[in-house]
Amino acid sequence: MASLVPCPNCGRRPKEEFTIKGAALKRPAAGADASEWFDYVYLRDNPHGAYEEYWHHTSGCRRWLVLTRDTVTHEVAACRDAADGSRLEERT
Amino acid sequence: MSEFRPILRPVLGTKQAVSSATLRLSPLPEGTIIHVLARPGEEDMVPFLGSVAQTAAHAVRPVSPGQWFIVGEEPMPHKEMKSLFAALEPRASGVDQSHGRVRIRIEGKMASRALSKGTALDLDPSAFPVGQSSVTLIGHIAAHITRVGSEAFEIIVLRGFAESLWDDLARMSLEFS
Numbered sequence: 043m044a045s046l047v048p049c050p051n052c053g054r055r056p057k058e059e060f061t062i063k064g065a066a067l068k069r070p071a072a073g074a075d076a077s078e079w080f081d082y083v084y085l086r087d088n089p090h091g092a093y094e095e096y097w098h099h100t101s102g103c104r105r106w107l108v109l110t111r112d113t114v115t116h117e118v119a120a121c122r123d124a125a126d127g128s129r130l131e132e133r134t
Numbered sequence: 135m136s137e138f139r140p141i142l143r144p145v146l147g148t149k150q151a152v153s154s155a156t157l158r159l160s161p162l163p164e165g166t167i168i169h170v171l172a173r174p175g176e177e178d179m180v181p182f183l184g185s186v187a188q189t190a191a192h193a194v195r196p197v198s199p200g201q202w203f204i205v206g207e208e209p210m211p212h213k214e215m216k217s218l219f220a221a222l223e224p225r226a227s228g229v230d231q232s233h234g235r236v237r238i239r240i241e242g243k244m245a246s247r248a249l250s251k252g253t254a255l256d257l258d259p260s261a262f263p264v265g266q267s268s269v270t271l272i273g274h275i276a277a278h279i280t281r282v283g284s285e286a287f288e289i290i291v292l293r294g295f296a297e298s299l300w301d302d303l304a305r306m307s308l309e310f311s
C-alpha cells in the first residue's frame with residue numbers, strides 16, 4: 043500500500059490517518075442525461091497503473107486531497123489539496 | 135423547570151499525574167478552547183487572531199488550512215467570548231469548544247519517546263519545533279499536538295476520548311516512570 047502519504051498540508055503521514063474516497067472523476071453537468079450519470083456513479087476503469095483518487099485526511103487536516111497513485115507499484119506521484127488550482131469538476 | 139442539573143466535572147479530575155524524573159503527564163485546567171474557522175480566501179489571519187484574542191492569556195494554535203484553536207488557562211466569561219466572536223466577523227467565525235475538548239500536557243526528556251509510540255508524526259525538534267501544531271492519530275484517537283517547549287507537548291483531544299487517551303498515554307509512559 044501507499045503507506046506514507048505526502049499530505050500537502052501536514053507532510054508525510056501513515057495511510058491509517060486517511061479515508062479513501064474513490065476515483066477522482068470529472069463530474070457531469072447537472073443536466074447531463076441518465077447514461078452519463080450512470081457512468082459517473084457506477085462505472086470504473088480499474089486501471090493497471092496511474093490512478094487519481096480522492097483521499098480524505100480524516101485524522102489530520104480533514105481536507106479532501108487528490109492523490110495520483112500507481113496501482114501496480116503503489117508509488118504516490120503527486121498529492122494536492124482538492125481545493126487548489128482549477129477544480130477537478132471544471133477540468134475537461 | 136427541569137429538576138435535572140448538569141454538573142461540569144473536569145473529565146480527567148480523578149486521574150493521577152504520572153510523574154518521574156524524565157517524564158510528566160498531567161491534565162491541564164479546563165479553561166478556554168475556541169475553534170476559529172476563516173472564510174474562504176482570507177489571508178494573514180494569524181496576526182489578526184493574535185490582536186483579537188489579546189494573546190497574553192490565549193495562544194493561537196494552527197489546526198488546518200483556515201482553522202485555529204485559541205486556548206486559554208481560564209474559562210472565558212460569556213460576555214467576553216461574545217465580543218470576541220463579534221470581533222472575528224466577518225473574516226472568521228468562532229465556536230466555543232471549551233467543554234468539547236480537553237488539554238493534556240506531557241513533558242520531560244522522554245516525552246517525545248513516549249509519544250512516538252502512538253503517533254507517526256516526526257517529533258524531532260528540527261521537523262517539529264516549538265510552537266508547531268499538528269493533528270494526527272495517537273493510537274486510534276485523533277488528537278492535536280503542539281510543541282509548547284523544547285521537551286513539552288500539549289495535546290488537545292475531544293472530551294469523549296480524553297479518558298481513553300489518558301490511559302493510553304499513561305501506559306505508553308510506564309517504562310519511563
Ligand SMILES: [Zn+2]
Pocket residue numbers: 049050051052053099102103104105
Ligand atoms: Zn493533512
